Amino acid sequence: MEAVVHSTVVQILVTGGAGFIGSAYVRAVLKDEFAGAVGASVTVLDLLSYSGNLANLPVTDSRLNFVRGDIGDAALLRDLLPGHDAIVHFAAESHVDRSISGAIPFVTTNVLGTQVLLDAAREAGVGRFVHVSTDEVYGSIDEGSWTETWPLAPNSPYAASKAASDLLALAAHRTHGMDVVVTRCSNNYGPHQFPEKVIPLFVTNLLDGKQVPLYGDGGNIRDWLHVSDHCRGIQLALEKGRAGEVYNIGGGTELTNRELTGRLLEACGAGWDMVRPVEDRKGHDRRYSLDITKIKNELGYEPQVTLEQGLADTVTWYRENRAWWEPLKARTGR
Incomplete structure (x- = not known):
């Protein structure tokens, strides 16, 4: 089915816009x-919780209005x-390990917060509502790739809270006729990513001559998506996506965590002696894989940043921006 092109937007509200992906979208x-x-x-x-950072935003731009709030x-x-x-709508608690140690903030922000936002958007008569979600809502898949109609089977508290918020957003369309579109992305990477996530954690550790922790046997598989490609996919969904639909946004490059670690070691000039095996994460999903046929055919999406170029650029950014990440690592003890 052909998508309907929405008129040019003049004023966009971006929740969680001081975080990694949200700020990349705002800058674009x-x-x-x-x-x-x-x-x-x-x-x-943006509430500017632990991962929100005003340094991610061009705060002097006259077209940007920042509001600190929940x-x-x-x-x-x-x-x-x-x-x-x-x-x-990017705002979410998003770190799986944190959700395992304490799930209540994830339910409060991701589920209740999304419902409050949906209600307020309907009351205010806001047009399109793009709800940004994750492939983790699908669970784990041994073979093949998830289409948008795949049953949700989340395994972590984080993924379960995002699945719940997805269903609330879609219910707002079906019940109230809201113009809602849901996007589900694979693992993002790129500049300005909070250094508790695997790529920035490994890169910054290696740049400091510290070992990196590799979960289990390193055989867990993820599809990697550069944040700029993700933002392009989100904008396509905003401009041309069909109301009430879900669109998968993937990068098309699957790697085991061990393969990813090898690439990061090479990029940082380090050897395998810098890898420290650690006990596997509880309930660690084995493989994620998104089928992006729908967003390709309907909206014309294609990932543009190769993993080789994206990782090289990302390592360079962290090497050249210590003033951005060193205070964050010191604050979190990572």
């Missing part, structure tokens, strides 16, 4: 990289949302 919009958002103004709503604050949303043409 403000650089006029997307045809459907040229000249658009952006409101970023997506669960209904009163704030009632004042903030009127006048916005679209919402791109």
Whole structure:
């Protein structure tokens, strides 16, 4: 089915826009990289919790309005949302290990927060609502790839909270007729990623001459997606996606964690003596793999950044931006 092209948006609300992926999207919009958002103004709503960082945003840009606040604050949303043409909802607790040690913040933000935001968007008459989710809601797959109709079978508290929020967003479309689109991405990487995630953690450790922790046998498989490709996919969903639909956004490059580690060691000029095997994560999903046929055929999506170039550029960015990541690692004890 052919997608309907939405009119150019003028004012976009981006939740979680000071985080890794959200800020990449905001920077792309403000650089006029997307045809459907040229000249658009952006409101970023971010609580600036542990992974939110104002240093990720061009705060002096006249088209950017930053608001520090919680997506669960209904009163704030009632004042903030009127006048916005679209919402791109990134805000979420997203680290699996943290969800295993304490799931309540994930349920509070990802489930309850999303519902409060949906209610406020409907009340304010906001048009398109893009709900940004993850491939982890599908669980684990031994062979083949997930299509958008695959049953949800999340295995971590984080993934379960995102699956719940996906269903709430789709229910808002079916029940209230809201213009909702859900995107599900594979593992993202790139500059400005908080250094508890595997690629920035490994790169920054290696740059400091420290060992890196490799879970289990290193055989877990992930599909890797450069953050700029993810943002392009999100914008395509905003501009042309069909209301009530889900679109998978993948990078098309699957690696075992051991293969990824090898590439990062090579990029940082280190050997396997810098790898420290650690006990596997509880409930560690073995393999993720997204089928991106739907978003290719309907919206014209194609990943543009090769893993080789993307990893090289990412390592270079962390090597040249110690002032960004060193305080974050010191604060978290990572």
